[in-house]
Amino acid sequence: MSCYLFLRDLDRRWIFLLMALAVGIPILLNLDFPETPGPMAQAVFDEIENLEEGDKVLMAWDYDPSTEGELGPMAMSLARHCCEKKLKLYFLTLLPVGPQMIDKSIQDVIKADFPDMVYGQDYVNLGYKSGYEGVIKVIVTDLRGLYTTDAGGTNIDQIPMCRGVDNIQQMKLIVNISGAYPGSKEWVQYAVTPYQGKIRMVAGCTGVQATLLYPYVPEQLNGLLGAIKGAAEYEALVVQHYLGDDPPAKYETARKRMGPQHIAHLLMVGLIIAGNVIFFMQRRMERDRVA
Numbered sequence: 651m652s653c654y655l656f657l658r659d660l661d662r663r664w665i666f667l668l669m670a671l672a673v674g675i676p677i678l679l680n681l682d683f684p685e686t687p688g689p690m691a692q693a694v695f696d697e698i699e700n701l702e703e704g705d706k707v708l709m710a711w712d713y714d715p716s717t718e719g720e721l722g723p724m725a726m727s728l729a730r731h732c733c734e735k736k737l738k739l740y741f742l743t744l745l746p747v748g749p750q751m752i753d754k755s756i757q758d759v760i761k762a763d764f765p766d767m768v769y770g771q772d773y774v775n776l777g778y779k780s781g782y783e784g785v786i787k788v789i790v791t792d793l794r795g796l797y798t799t800d801a802g803g804t805n806i807d808q809i810p811m812c813r814g815v816d817n818i819q820q821m822k823l824i825v826n827i828s829g830a831y832p833g834s835k836e837w838v839q840y841a842v843t844p845y846q847g848k849i850r851m852v853a854g855c856t857g858v859q860a861t862l863l864y865p866y867v868p869e870q871l872n873g874l875l876g877a878i879k880g881a882a883e884y885e886a887l888v889v890q891h892y893l894g895d896d897p898p899a900k901y902e903t904a905r906k907r908m909g910p911q912h913i914a915h916l917l918m919v920g921l922i923i924a925g926n927v928i929f930f931m932q933r934r935m936e937r938d939r940v941a
Contacts (some may be wrong), residue, residue, distance in 0.1 A: 657928050665921065672917045676909035683912055684886075685905055691883035694852045694873030695731070697823060699891075703736040705822040706815070710837060711755065713829030714747035717856050721827050723904035724854040724881035725751065727888045728825055729759040730901065734892050738811050739773040740821070742797075744785055744832045749778050749801060751827075758900060770809045777801030783836040790841045790849075793817050824851040834863055834871070842870045854880060882908045 687695070701707070709729070713721045732739055739760075741752045752775055760767050767773060776797050779785045788796045793816060799805055806812040818824065818841065828834035834853040842851050850872050855863055857877035867874050875884050881904035889897045 657924055658932070668917060669914060672913040673910040676913050680906065681909035681913075682902065682905055683908055685882045685908070687883040687887050690867070690874050690876065691880055691887060692873075693868065694728075694854075694875055694884060695887045695891075697850065697852050697872050698728075698731050698735060698737075698825070701735055701737055701822055704738060705735075706738045706740065706811075706820060707732055708818055708821045708824045709739050709741045709752075709755075710824060710826040711741060711743045711748050711751045712745050712833045713751055713827050714745050715750065717829030718751065719907070720856050720878050720881065721829050721854060722751075722754070723878070723907070724875050724884055725755050725827050726759060726900060726903070727881065727885045728827070728854065729755045730763070730892070731888050732825070733760060733764045733767065734888075736772075737822075740776060740811075740815075741774065742776040743778050744782060744836075745830060746778060746780075749775075752777070752801075763898075770804075771811055774806075774809055774811055775801040776806075782832045783840050786832070786836060786840040789818050790845065791817050791819075819845055819848050822850070824849060826851060826853040828853055828855045828859060828863075833859065834874075835859075838863075838866050838870045846870065854884075878904055878907050878911065 698707075709732070711725060713725075729739075741756070743749060743752060756773070756775065760773060769775075777800065779796055781788075781796075785796060794806065797806060800809060800812075824837060824841065826834050826837050828837075834851075834855055837851060837853070842849050846869070851870070852873040852875075853863065853871055854875035855877070857879075860874070860876035860880075863871060863874055875881060885901060885904045889901055893901060
């Protein structure tokens with residue numbers, strides 16, 4: 651009875667404090683929980699792993715700083731995996747602030763870890779174009795009709811890896827990271843679906859978007875990473891296959907962020923159970939008083 655009264659009358663500020671500790675302590679202790687990749691993450695990994703050296707891949711980075719916490723780690727791992735496979739990377743974005751995210755991947759992955767990759771031969775940054783899904787509708791048949799220069803203003807005819815590329819149907823794979831509109835849903839609707847069988851696509855998205863995209867798996871989307879959990883699983887695969895037992899810290903970001911989430915979720919489950927126990931005990935006591 652004393653435990654029941656204690657829980658019933660507990661000031662909610664103690665619950666807020668518990669949640670703060672559940673999030674803060676794993677961060678301070680740098681807790682790292684092991685990740686077992688699920689079928690979704692494995693499907694994304696396999697799509698890239700099955701590509702051959704020199705295959706063309708469209709890297710559509712449709713996210714911005716507001717969703718970087720969830721999507722930045724998966725962008726890092728996806729870029730690393732593609733570089734390890736020695737693929738030709740074509741970066742572009744449909745969001746005005748997306749170029750910052752492209753620059754971050756290029757600086758932190760390509761230039762930092764693959765200095766032998768040559769701009770214009772191994773990767774190119776086509777930058778941002780306004781028009782939302784209208785951009786997709788154009789480049790699916792006529793890339794050069796919209797992209798006449800790269801992000802730096804260089805004519806694409808002067809960029810070796812752009813010569814002979816007329817549309818995105820020539821890409822072996824679209825890798826899309828989606829944090830807003832337009833994003834993965836629009837790529838599926840206006841690129842993959844009309845040309846199903848010709849265009850393959852994998853995506854990473856925020857947790858909010860994931861439920862809207864699961865129905866497209868596995869027909870239109872050949873793999874999907876959902877939120878920080880999907881990023882952590884994909885990180886584990888890339889580290890396991892390419893980076894060994896002592897990977898750089900930047901390729902463990904998602905798994906580190908999963909620590910606070912694990913503990914916070916356990917606390918929430920415990921609070922839900924405690925709340926239900928209090929509720930049913932209170933109902934039983936009320937029935938006993940009536941009787």
